[in-house]
Amino acid sequence: MFEALSYENLQIYWWIIISILGGFLVFLLFVQGGQTLIDKLSDNEGEKTVVVNIIGHKWEFTFTTLVVFGGAFFASFPLFYSTSFGGAYWVWYAILFAFIVQAVSYEYRKKKNNFLGSKTFEAFLKFNGYAAPFLLGVAVSTFFTGSAFSIHKDNIVKLNSNVEAIISQWATPWHGLEALWTTEHLAFLQNILLGLAVLMLARLNALLYIRKMTNEPAILSKVNKCIPRHSVIFLVLFLTWFIRLLFIDGFAINPDTKEVFMQAHKYFDNLIGSPLTLLVLLAGLASVLYGLYKANFKQDEKAFWYTGVGTILTVIALFFIAGFNHTPYYPSTYDLQSSISIANSSSSRFTLIVMSYVSLMVPFVLAYIIWAWRAMDARKINQKELKQELDKY
Amino acid sequence: MEHINWELVDWSRAQFALTALYHWIFVPLTLGLSFMLAIMETIYVKTGDEKWLKIEKFWLKLFGINFAIGVATGIILEFEFGTNWSNYSWFVGDIFGAPLAIEGIMAFFMESTFVAIMFFGWNKVSKKTHLWATWLTAIGSNLSALWILVANGWMQNPVGMEFNPDTMRNEMHDFLAVLFNPVAVNKFLHTITSAYTFAALFVIAISSYLLIKGKDKSLAKYSMLIASIFGFIGISATIITGDGSAKQVARYQPMKLASMEGLKKGSRGAPIIAIGKPKHLKSEPTHKEVLKDLKGEDQLNVAAEGFEIPYGLSVLAFNDPDAFVPGIDDLVYGNEKEGIPSYQERIKSGKISIEALANYKKAKKSGDTEAAKKYLATFRAHFKDFGYGYFDGHDLNELVPPVAITFTSFHTMVILGGWFFIFFILVFRAVMRGTIEKNKWLLRLGVLGLPLGFIVQEAGWITAEAGRMPWVIQDLMPTFMAVSHIESTSVMITFFLFFITFTALLIAELKIMSTEIKKGFSN
Numbered sequence: 001m002f003e004a005l006s007y008e009n010l011q012i013y014w015w016i017i018i019s020i021l022g023g024f025l026v027f028l029l030f031v032q033g034g035q036t037l038i039d040k041l042s043d044n045e046g047e048k049t050v051v052v053n054i055i056g057h058k059w060e061f062t063f064t065t066l067v068v069f070g071g072a073f074f075a076s077f078p079l080f081y082s083t084s085f086g087g088a089y090w091v092w093y094a095i096l097f098a099f100i101v102q103a104v105s106y107e108y109r110k111k112k113n114n115f116l117g118s119k120t121f122e123a124f125l126k127f128n129g130y131a132a133p134f135l136l137g138v139a140v141s142t143f144f145t146g147s148a149f150s151i152h153k154d155n156i157v158k159l160n161s162n163v164e165a166i167i168s169q170w171a172t173p174w175h176g177l178e179a180l181w182t183t184e185h186l187a188f189l190q191n192i193l194l195g196l197a198v199l200m201l202a203r204l205n206a207l208l209y210i211r212k213m214t215n216e217p218a219i220l221s222k223v224n225k226c227i228p229r230h231s232v233i234f235l236v237l238f239l240t241w242f243i244r245l246l247f248i249d250g251f252a253i254n255p256d257t258k259e260v261f262m263q264a265h266k267y268f269d270n271l272i273g274s275p276l277t278l279l280v281l282l283a284g285l286a287s288v289l290y291g292l293y294k295a296n297f298k299q300d301e302k303a304f305w306y307t308g309v310g311t312i313l314t315v316i317a318l319f320f321i322a323g324f325n326h327t328p329y330y331p332s333t334y335d336l337q338s339s340i341s342i343a344n345s346s347s348s349r350f351t352l353i354v355m356s357y358v359s360l361m362v363p364f365v366l367a368y369i370i371w372a373w374r375a376m377d378a379r380k381i382n383q384k385e386l387k388q389e390l391d392k393y
Numbered sequence: 394m395e396h397i398n399w400e401l402v403d404w405s406r407a408q409f410a411l412t413a414l415y416h417w418i419f420v421p422l423t424l425g426l427s428f429m430l431a432i433m434e435t436i437y438v439k440t441g442d443e444k445w446l447k448i449e450k451f452w453l454k455l456f457g458i459n460f461a462i463g464v465a466t467g468i469i470l471e472f473e474f475g476t477n478w479s480n481y482s483w484f485v486g487d488i489f490g491a492p493l494a495i496e497g498i499m500a501f502f503m504e505s506t507f508v509a510i511m512f513f514g515w516n517k518v519s520k521k522t523h524l525w526a527t528w529l530t531a532i533g534s535n536l537s538a539l540w541i542l543v544a545n546g547w548m549q550n551p552v553g554m555e556f557n558p559d560t561m562r563n564e565m566h567d568f569l570a571v572l573f574n575p576v577a578v579n580k581f582l583h584t585i586t587s588a589y590t591f592a593a594l595f596v597i598a599i600s601s602y603l604l605i606k607g608k609d610k611s612l613a614k615y616s617m618l619i620a621s622i623f624g625f626i627g628i629s630a631t632i633i634t635g636d637g638s639a640k641q642v643a644r645y646q647p648m649k650l651a652s653m654e655g656l657k658k659g660s661r662g663a664p665i666i667a668i669g670k671p672k673h674l675k676s677e678p679t680h681k682e683v684l685k686d687l688k689g690e691d692q693l694n695v696a697a698e699g700f701e702i703p704y705g706l707s708v709l710a711f712n713d714p715d716a717f718v719p720g721i722d723d724l725v726y727g728n729e730k731e732g733i734p735s736y737q738e739r740i741k742s743g744k745i746s747i748e749a750l751a752n753y754k755k756a757k758k759s760g761d762t763e764a765a766k767k768y769l770a771t772f773r774a775h776f777k778d779f780g781y782g783y784f785d786g787h788d789l790n791e792l793v794p795p796v797a798i799t800f801t802s803f804h805t806m807v808i809l810g811g812w813f814f815i816f817f818i819l820v821f822r823a824v825m826r827g828t829i830e831k832n833k834w835l836l837r838l839g840v841l842g843l844p845l846g847f848i849v850q851e852a853g854w855i856t857a858e859a860g861r862m863p864w865v866i867q868d869l870m871p872t873f874m875a876v877s878h879i880e881s882t883s884v885m886i887t888f889f890l891f892f893i894t895f896t897a898l899l900i901a902e903l904k905i906m907s908t909e910i911k912k913g914f915s916n
Binding site: 057060061063064066067068070071072074075076078079081082083084085086087089090092093096097099100101102103104106107108111112113114115116153154156157158159162163164165166167168169170173175347348350351354355358359361362365368369372375376378379388389390391392 | 469476506515
């Protein structure tokens with residue numbers, strides 16, 4: 001069945017899958033957002049345990065989605081995997097490190113004789129909570145602002161040259177961290193804006209999730225106080241980033257010569273030029289805004305689902321803007337022609353076909369996740385309830 | 394190759410070894426204990442006997458403590474191919490990425506979804522559903538082992554692909570060949586059954602400890618019964634698949650086999666060393682020379698000696714007492730009589746392949762299709778030696794794995810594996826006869842089984858991975874061609890960052906676990 005698709009269509013299919021995974025990853029960052037709020041939402045140990053358990057029961061979904069996102073990107077677009085991970089070394093390791101310390105923190109925080117102490121494990125949760133959404137946001141923003149690298153595949157056959165035999169070479173010693181201070185075209189501003197927007201979104205979604213999941217009055221009143229301010233700050237950050245995105249010079253590929261060049265308001269063109277992208281984006285933004293309306297003015301528990309679905313759709317649309325319509329999704333400012341596009345970075349046609357069959361498992365996976373999620377979230381969590389539980393974080 | 398940053402290569406290798414070995418401290422327990430939990434819970438659901446629920450919950454608690462740190466140490470490995478081995482990731486990403494992605498989609502989601510129900514779902518889902526969740530967690534974790542070992546097996550025996558000179562990478566053309574790669578299948582079975590053995594050792598060790606302390610005697614004994622049966626099946630299968638593994642190494646990685654045995658000169662009817670040690674051939678090696686052996690810089694002067702079983706190696710490797718087993722010298726210098734080319738010849742051939750590829754690219758660029766065709770044919774004819782070409786002008790020692798390390802880890806694994814086989818029988822017999830409680834020396838051996846189990850697990854991986862040096866992909870890509878373009882100090886920093894973090898987390902894990910163990914079943 002997938003054999004009938006052209007190579008180009010298979011590449012598009014896989015970019016859509018990567019976009020969907022990216023969307024789910026950003027949505028699931030609400031776990032991280034919640035980790036930054038554990039102190040803010042609790043006045044005592046009992047309340048803290050409620051907050052930690054509400055978000056803690058979901059940490060593995062975010063973690064696993066990140067791992068699968070990495071694996072799927074590797075399998076479908078290996079040139080991105082090798083160039084970005086090997087090049088933006090410090091950014092990715094900072095993100096990974098934040099997840100390493102998170103993975104043990106829920107389980108070990110309250111255990112007796114835990115060597116580092118509860119406060120340390122809580123600090124790990126906060127570190128993960130702030131660093132992961134912020135840095136992932138920065139990393140995604142570089143899909144539009146570019147990075148400094150070059151790619152020369154022939155390097156591995158130059159036996160007697162002075163060049164190191166490495167295909168992808170990063171051009172700065174900061175290995176990705178420079179995204180935070182590259183002044184050219186105000187890239188740093190754009191990158192930091194998206195980092196902060198993703199962080200605020202993660203916190204906002206966490207607030208909505210916690211409100212949905214507890215009936216502990218003290219926590220609820222604190223949550224309700226936080227929601228309006230978070231809504232406003234998120235919207236200001238995100239819209240500033242997004243509106244700027246539509247008007248900056250973008251990276252474009254000449255479809256005939258494959259040459260990469262700078263084009264004025266390229267991303268605006270990508271959005272307007274594709275009805276599908278526009279539709280997904282508008283649906284996503286509308287859903288987020290409706291969720292915020294429900295959250296702020298109707299105190300509706302379902303708000304979490306509206307902002308959640310909206311988050312996923314908006315991220316998908318951003319990935320479409322970054323990758324479709326002859327656009328290199330991982331552009332190089334150091335050597336334009338090394339820029340990475342869907343077409344030049346993907347796996348072979350055969351591998352994409354094999355992986356497409358594998359992708360048929362995704363709906364099945366989603367189905368059991370939804371089932372498990374519902375089963376686990378059927379009852380609200382409060383201090384009384386937790387006292388009866390044998391196993392808790 | 395004039396521009397090799399050896400410091401970078403060494404630190405990158407050190408970091409991979411560190412993270413993989415650390416991860417492997419925790420994985421075997423997850424793989425094996427998850428199934429034992431499923432068996433215990435099945436007995437509980439079938440019989441309704443609360444005692445089995447109590448037993449399961451005790452082991453589940455320890456499982457959870459171990460699971461968390463297993464997950465923590467594992468995430469690095471998914472990304473480390475990109476961060477530290479970026480050339481590798483492009484060169485073979487078209488094949489290697491797929492099993493990693495499938496592992497995530499097929500296994501990790503299953504594992505993480507159902508493990509949450511296993512821990513927190515007792516009051517939220519029905520008894521039967523919970524049992525399903527426990528089984529699915531076990532199946533999920535074992536499926537993840539399948540896919541990562543398919544990936545590893547492919548590095549040891551690259552199959553099902555062809556090099557595409559236009560994209561400058563290897564591309565998959567037969568997925569089933571990659572999945573059913575005989576090395577991968579065997580490696581998967583050997584690894585998971587050894588993990589079952591390890592989990593059984595874990596359960597017996599802790600039960601032994603509780604019996605010595607006189608705590609929860611009956612529940613500890615039931616645990617031991619399950620574990621001794623599970624462990625006996627595990628170790629038996631491990632031995633059978635280990636034999637299969639040796640035969641594959643003999644076939645696909647003869648240099649690894651020679652190092653595992655410290656075999657300098659090959660012969661027909663080669664004996665196997667039952668117990669022995671690697672030695673420097675100079676009568677009184679200096680400290681520096683020994684260090685060089687360990688670092689793999691002076692392998693051509695190392696060989697092992699000890700108590701030998703005649704014909705043992707020929708039988709192990711080829712099922713034939715008269716078969717020729719090549720030694721290190723035969724492989725390095727060639728053996729005309731047995732039809733083995735020397736490494737110098739292979740280097741020459743590999744260099745022809747690499748240069749032909751470079752010329753092909755040039756011809757293609759200038760539009761000379763005739764020449765391009767000719768170069769491509771030359772490239773393909775010599776492709777089987779491609780990786781050797783990078784060793785042009787290098788010391789031949791670089792092509793030999795660290796013999797002392799490989800020999801020692803291999804023999805440690807085999808000897809302890811043999812002991813476990815006997816050990817599980819002894820434990821089973823003592824439990825059935827009701828003598829286990831009084832059998833203090835067996836209980837002490839039981840406790841000792843846990844550290845020995847760790848040693849065997851790590852020794853197995855050291856044999857497999859140190860033994861295939863210098864290749865990241867057998868005969869195709871050496872380690873120094875696979876690294877990323879980063880400063881060696883960066884890798885050094887991340888190495889120590891992981892070392893310190895993982896060690897701190899390991900200490901936390903051990904402390905938490907021992908506290909929980911001391912509480913026993915009753916809490």
